[in-house]
Amino acid sequence: MITLNLGMTIVLAVLYSVGFYLLLQRSLMRILIGIVVLGHGANLLLQLVGGPPARAPVLGTAPPELFADPLPQALALTAIVITFAMTTYLLALGYRSWVLVGHDEVQDDVEDRRIAERERPEGSMSDDTADTGTDDDEDPGSAAASSEPAATGGRR
Amino acid sequence: MTTLVTLPVLLPILGAALTVIGSRSARLQRLIGIAVLAVVSAVAAVLLVVADRSGPIVAELGGWPAPVGIVLVADRLSALLLLISTLVTLAVLVYAIDQRITDYGRDTASTTFHPIFLLLSTGVSLAYLTGDLFSLFVAFEIMLAASYVLITRRTNASRIRSGMTYVIISLTSSLLFLTTIALVYAATGTVNLADLSARVAVLPPGLQTLLACMTIVTFGIKAAMVPLHFWLPDSYPNAPAPVTALFAGLLTKVGIYALLRTQTLVFPQDRPSALLLVLAALTMLVGALGALAQNDLNRLLSFLLVSHIGFMLFGLAVFDAAGVAGTALYVVHHITVQATLFLVSGLITRRTGTVAIDQMGGLAQRAPFLAVLFAVPALTLAGIPPTSGFVAKLALLQAGAAAGLSTALVAGVVIVASLLTLYAMVRVWIRVFWGTEKEPLPDADPADELVVGTAATSRPMYAATAGLVAVSLAIAAAAGPLSSVAGRAGVDLTDRLPYVTAVLR
Amino acid sequence: MTQQEQTPLTWNHWDEPEGEWMLPGECPVRTNRTLLLEMAARLLFPTVLVFSVYLLVVGHYAPGGGFAGGLVAGLAFVLRYIAGGGAEGAEIGTRLNLRPPLLVGLGLLLAVIAAFAPVAFGRPVLASAKYSADVPVLGHVDLVSSLVLDVGVYLLIIGVVLDLLRSLGSGIERDARESRP
Known part of the structure; x- marks a missing residue:
């Protein structure tokens, strides 16, 4: 040894x-x-x-x-x-x-982010998170989910 | 005969070299890929027969004997898994080629796809056959490096995120593996598995536990064992269907195989392992419950994959010949059926234009053959008799029930998880195949290989999927001989002597 | 001064070489050039390549080998790429008319063949044999059959480095040029 x-x-x-x-x-x-x-x-x-x-x-x-x-x-x-x-x-x-x-950030799991957004109180929702939130409600499938990181990335 | 053992590793490399050189001709690449995998399947079948008849076959590379040289060992377990893995790889390759042909209207040559695909096959074969820990690391690296390329190839803005997660997690586990190897070498002065089995046994128990835990964590990440599974449902669904099928079928199983090999050979126990039992139960439940919450078909299947990793861990945790044999049988069954399900999911997606389950419906009328192709592996996965899933689960349950109270309890969890799997599958069936017919969604991006859109399908794609369904049915039909081979493999593994004497002579 | 900086400087000036100096050819913008580095690269390139072949050949008994030799040769190409200003770096291998993937494939093929070759002589895969000879000028020479494998690795590594230069070097530069308004 x-x-x-x-x-x-x-x-x-x-x-x-x-x-x-x-x-x-x-x-x-x-x-x-x-x-x-x-x-x-x-x-x-x-x-x-x-x-x-x-x-x-x-x-x-x-x-x-x-x-x-x-x-x-x-x-x-x-x-x-x-x-x-x-x-x-x-x-x-x-x-x-x-x-x-446009950046090299490693992002959270889609589900994680969705849960985080669901748990956030209504009042504190800022404008830009609100639109992804509604997207999710309409279409929880991956079509919306997969377009989401790009959108979030663009805003950062 | 010993040369034969090296063929599953070297032939795909040769194929990769030829496909790179012939990268101008798509026909040639296709031919080479299919030919190489077909030959390797045949070789694996011969190896299985010979290994079953006359014990492990050992090839000493360069003529250097173990423990100094690198050895390739084909025993019953590795030959069995090699055979089934290569068959699945072959089917997936046919599917992938024809998806490309359908997508682009003709066969397009590419410098990356075929060579990388064959290199992945090399990595998988080497992982099954290698007789030392460091070559296992190299095998994992070949396999993972190829998988990194496949998962991020032609990626787009929305998918690169999941690719990154996958790459970073895998690299971290590789570095942990490297650290483990260093510690093992520091403790024993060897990396040969057969040699290790004797040398680890004389180490202090604390050190043994540390090394065993490090291998469990390392391979646990690769096998997606709860709580190290989080990366899998996030990354697998974001690759094209054939790639996902290949990953789901093979990569996690290689992790299970590595666990099986190291735990039985190097860190043997004479009673069920409490840690592994708890982990197995958790994996089964978390995976199955996670699957129920999903609306994305591929994510649902990924969670079910995690759940069924727990089944295989359970057999290992029982730590007797019957349990290990059950795991071997389960791996064989699961490689086939999970790959089939992901291929079927790809076909469904191409029909409906979406992966969201609630946007599908009434597929049974429009595509009855697809419905059959889904129903058979779905029932197999749930373990309905007389499918191969039932045979494998029965073996696990018998082993669990015979080994004591704690394993019997976890065997109960196996039944619960099977029922949850069945429930998840029935839900998919009702929502996707029954109900009112829904119009397929239009193709969002025709150039995207991860098809969300109504792309055409081709006959060979169905043929490849149907072929895999046939393989899983064949496993059920040949349950008797297969169970007895798996049983003998289980005895070999827990006995350890055949392997060690064959390698060290 | 500023006027002069913006006009492309071609090889028609006092520093025009008699022959073609660098494969990449001329550099479009003056700021991309360092005569010193170009000169150094011109001198070092063949030297480094010879050294890489030396490493390749001695690899069996002394430090070196296919991988080390290939990397050193690759470094020579990197040096030339940097000195050439990168504008035409993608064409680095064009004189040879070899695409880098082809080099990778050939290297891999050679290595696998070298691994299989001993089987034809009834030896295990990857076994090696030694041939000794007394060559008049060189003296005693030991040749090991695994040199073929090393040559394969050598080619493969050069191919990989060239491919890296193409995709991560000039490829990125080209992207940057195209995206520039």
Whole structure:
């Protein structure tokens, strides 16, 4: 069983907490950075579980007993590649969202918003939420529901 | 024989490469896609027969033996699921191709759809066949990356929101999975599943619980287990019908398979797991009750999907050979029937021009064949005898009733959830197929693949759906042999020895 | 001064190269150009490509490999894209007349074939064999059959990077240009 040293544990804790904090944000860009940071955290953890620092596991450069465990390094390399690909994809998605909707905000579930609107007292309903409210009453199907995010997005 | 095990993984990649190269010719792409999936189905059938007859088949990639090398293992469970998954993928591909042909008047070539579709199939096959935790992660990533593209392809302003939710949730669960792998490796020094089964057993119990819980959370998100299900009913309905059918049929089941494999092989228990029992009961009830509140046909089906994930969890939670066998049988049945229902929903939507149930009506007169196509899988899902759903549920109930008081109680929940499913399905039937005929809504955006509009349907689309209905009927007809294969798979899983000895030799 | 900034600067000036320097060709607006970077890219591009091939070949026994080599080669294309001002970045691969997806497909195909090839010799999938030879000038050379797989990965990665440049680089620039009033 491998145990980590305190310094690295703190670094990991910071990376993970920053990553999860950013994941909880609204903007896709912040979420993207959150995923990148979280990915770094996970990859660092993978590196650390290989044991204490040692020589690079390249044949012929050092006697094999001085080598670090190569497996976690291979795993981390694969994971880095995957995280890299996902980052690119999210960037493209953010751009697409920006082109289509005008912002890259990640919005609530349609149902959630509908319930939130239903629970809001009548008097406090502002003008622009009122029209989506009536839309919902007429047609609770997804035709109205699916046009709703676009409308909300336009207003923001 | 060992080469055969690698074919379900490598052939779709080969197909993806060829479809990218031949991306100018739509005919060629179509041919390659269908041919590859047909061959993989045949290979899976052979694997199932051989694995059932002479035990797990192990392929050591590059000739490196486990636990150092990467191994692909086809045992009864994985071969069974591989076979049914590939058949469903094939049917969905036929449906998707013909939806495109009907929508655009002719077959259009695309650089993305076919390669991505085949890569998704690669990911699913690799997830079933892989023998180590890290390859499972890679398999999930291939599968999910392909699914991200499929769910956001040709997206529009109203649908990009749900795509984002899906991508972010999946990425989070992937990173959790990566963390889990790191912790497992730190604790044991291996990622090979067969090797892990011996090495985890000697760890302190607290550590074992932590690792088991992390795998449950990771795979629970992918399988849409309550309370980690919230993303599913929000994102699945916003993809084109074939894509939704594929996701609903396969992706969540791969999560269930991963749970099944890791929990039985690495974290075995000798009595029912209280945590999983509670989660299973919650999943069944929340999903079924959520379905009753829906007016959107696809959302309703998505909630039912969540509910039935609970059924599969229940079999696992019982943690004996009978329970696990019940889950295996249920997965086989549910992959087929859920995909069929989403395909039928796509056909209904194209007839009525809406997904809102209260705007449909009287379809039974106008489209009697469609009514039959809906009725059979709907009754199957609810578990009316003599359908495959009944067979699978009976296996689960028997396992639950035999394992003690707590499991018997949750078996009661299974019956309640089945009744709620039946109620939801009957409601859909009455509102959509009976009643006064309503005029179909006009096509809002003919270029939109998630058709809300009266687009035409084609014969192959019906044929693909009918094919899947036939498969589910065949499962019911072959209930005897299938149950016994599932039973032997259950014994294998709880026994662990056949798998471990085959891999580690 | 402002007048001068707005007129497109073509290659007809004192800095006109003797041959074609960059595949992207001329840059329409003066502000999009950095002669320094163009010069550097001109020098670095072939060097980096050679280095990427080196990484590809040594990959079996030393740090490197198809993925690393492909990324380095991809970086060379990125550098050229940036130096070229991006105006014609989409056409980066046109001299070769290769669409990036085709490169991806070919790479993938090569990799899968390399994975299957050992089966023909009765070895397990993905197995590799080593051939040693004494070449007169190079000395002792070890060739590993998994190099073919690496070449596949190398092509695939270059294809992916080129595709990224096309869709996320010049594609976005084109969108921005078209939406500008």
